[in-house]
Amino acid sequence: MTYTIGRLSKLTGMPVKTIRFYSDSGVLPERERTASGYRIYGDEDRARLELIRTLREIGVDLATIRSLGERRLRSVLDLHLKAVETQLRSLQRTRAVLKATLGKEGDPAEDDLRRLHALSRVGGAEMGLLLDEFVDEVGGGIEARHEWLANMRDCMLPELPEEPTTAQLDAWMELADLLADEDYRESLRSQSKDFWEADIDLESWQETNTKVMREGLAAARAGVEPGSAESAVVVERILTAMGQTREEMLRVFDEHDPRAARLWELVAIIQKTPWPADQTIAYTWIEAALRKLEG
Structure with missing residues (x-):
């Protein structure tokens, strides 16, 4: 036609x-x-x-x-469908918040209005753009660090459910604020600068990190008491794998920004996945064991 x-x-x-x-x-x-x-x-x-x-x-x-x-008609319609579905998800989330707000007695509270505002200000697309900006800025021109963050991007981008709970909405707002926090971005850049500027093999480092995490997780799940003789054996294996002394590894923990763990906790709240995650359990045990052995 x-x-x-x-x-x-x-x-x-x-x-x-x-x-x-x-x-x-x-x-x-x-x-x-x-x-x-x-x-x-x-x-x-x-x-x-x-x-x-x-x-x-x-x-x-x-x-x-x-x-x-230029696209074929099928491609155009497919993109159109995705756009409509995005609109529907956004409307369903807003509907859920409005229903929860109006289901309460009296006028909406300040927190209710804040959640509605957050939905209009930061949807899935906006969160994705915010995360792209976060990766680029924290990457700071260091290729290895930028590559590592880029690989982590999808894990840091949870999908807000169509009918989010109050806890999920609050986590969504806090996550957006944290990703946009200039102080947090600068903290991550400065803390990791020396590490990432070294000539490291990213793949090898990730393998080592996985090995260390498994050691710590196995010890934590086995109930190995931090500071015990058994924990000292595990810690020595970890230090050997990392190529660090106790003092060097403790310094890493001392300089670690706790907001990084909070970021992953917020993602878990939004996704309704178990928390703490295995990596958090592992490194919490490793830090506790190091401090007990040093203290």
């Missing part, structure tokens, strides 16, 4: 002036014209206009829409 711009306007409910603007600006690529110079559109253009309208409604700018380029 082909349509004149007037027919396309009636089918989509979009003003001729708007369609012409989208065509002239390259958002709706021009396909062909009649011998008289009138624009001719097809079903793909009709679908693309619907997509453009949806993307504009959720705040996508024209430059981004223009960059989508």
Whole structure:
């Protein structure tokens, strides 16, 4: 099917002036014209206009829409579906918070309004952009550190449920604030600068880290008492694997920012996964054992 711009306007409910603007600006690529110079559109253009309208409604700018380029109708519809589903999830979350707020006696409290504001300010897309910014800034131009953070990105980006609990919403807001916290970003950059600037093999380091974590986790689960003779044997294996002395490893713990553990706790609250995580259990035991043996 082909349509004149007037027919396309009636089918989509979009003003001729708007369609012409989208065509002239390259958002709706021009396909062909009649011998008289009138624009001719097809079903793909009709679908693309619907997509453009949806993307504009959720705040996508024209430059981004223009960059989508030429796509087959199926691809356009698929992207349209994803955009609609994103809108639905956002509306369902807002509905859940409104229902919880209105289900209480009296006027909404300040915390209720804060949660509603947070949903409008930081959705899934905004959290993703915030995390990208966090990774780039904390990476600080050090390639190995940036690569490690980039690999961790998806783990740090939980999906807020369609009907989040109050605890999940509060965790979501706190996570957004923490990722945006300039002091926290600077803390992570400065603490890890010397380590990441060294010429390290990232893959080898990750293998060592996994080995150490398993040692600490096994000891914690076995009930090995920190400071005991048995714990000293485990700690020596860990120090050998890390290539560090007790003093050096304790200094790492002393300089560690506790907000890093809080970040992972917030992710666990949002995802409703067990907390503390295995790595947290392992390193909590290792630190306790080191301090007992040194103290």
